[in-house]
Amino acid sequence: SQTIHQWPATLVQPVGSPLSLECTVEGTSNPNLYWYRQAAGRGLQLLFYSVGIGQISSEVPQNLSASRPQDRQFILSSKKLLLSDSGFYLCAWSVQGSSYNEQFFGPGTRLTVL
Amino acid sequence: AQSVSQHNHHVILSEAASLELGCNYSYGGTVNLFWYVQYPGQHLQLLLKYFSGDPLVKGIKGFEAEFIKSKFSFNLRKPSVQWSDTAEYFCAVMGNTGKLIFGQGTTLQVKP
Numbered sequence: 001s002q003t004i005h006q007w008p009a010t011l012v013q014p015v016g017s018p019l020s021l022e023c024t025v026e027g028t029s030n031p032n033l034y035w036y037r038q039a040a041g042r043g044l045q046l047l048f049y050s051v052g053i054g055q056i057s058s059e060v061p062q063n064l065s066a067s068r069p070q071d072r073q074f075i076l077s078s079k080k081l082l083l084s085d086s087g088f089y090l091c092a093w094s095v096q097g098s099s100y101n102e103q104f105f106g107p108g109t110r111l112t113v114l
Numbered sequence: 115a116q117s118v119s120q121h122n123h124h125v126i127l128s129e130a131a132s133l134e135l136g137c138n139y140s141y142g143g144t145v146n147l148f149w150y151v152q153y154p155g156q157h158l159q160l161l162l163k164y165f166s167g168d169p170l171v172k173g174i175k176g177f178e179a180e181f182i183k184s185k186f187s188f189n190l191r192k193p194s195v196q197w198s199d200t201a202e203y204f205c206a207v208m209g210n211t212g213k214l215i216f217g218q219g220t221t222l223q224v225k226p
Contacts, residue, residue, distance in 0.1 A: 043118070043204065043218035090158065101146060101208055105158035
């Protein structure tokens with residue numbers, strides 16, 4: 001069966017520090033991968049998605065970047081964190097080419113920028 | 115642009131009460147519709163989905179939702195809630211872009 005992992009689970013970082021959040025998927029190959037952010041009192045906002053290694057689409061202009069160095073690995077990064085980057089970050093995957101497009105979510109990382 | 119609106123941000127019910135959470139979307143084309151749930155301390159997981167066919171969709175744990183195309187709505191219902199239904203509920207829409215657009219979520223608190 002497929003599983004999705006995210007780490008760390010929680011993170012507290014000072015403003016201006018770098019960020020690296022990691023997501024890995026097991027039990028499937030060539031998945032679509034997604035990064036979402038949930039800010040307090042708001043819904044989930046799609047940040048990035050990827051249909052393959054090295055292929056990243058950005059949905060909103062922001063202080064973050066994403067990379068996909070391996071088929072089942074998706075990384076969210078920042079060179080210098082802002083206070084507004086605080087939130088709950090979720091990684092998700094879906095089957096490529098599926099007409100159902102159901103997305104499966106990881107446990108999330110809660111990021112607090114102080 | 116696609117958007118999803120959930121009318122209730124925080125709902126408090128007693129056990130055995132009936133539940134209806136509103137969801138309206140804005141999109142002119144064919145849509146796939148979803149309700150996701152996040153129980154405390156757990157992953158976001160799919161509750162039910164609509165792609166085509168019968169507009170009344172049944173999901174896990176006794177939940178159902180009805181797609182009313184003329185009203186652009188996909189409301190979630192359960193006849194009798196339990197304490198274990200305490201969670202955050204998200205409505206989501208996917209159009210032909212393949213991107214999932216979420217509503218802002220509704221926190222449901224069920225009192226025993």
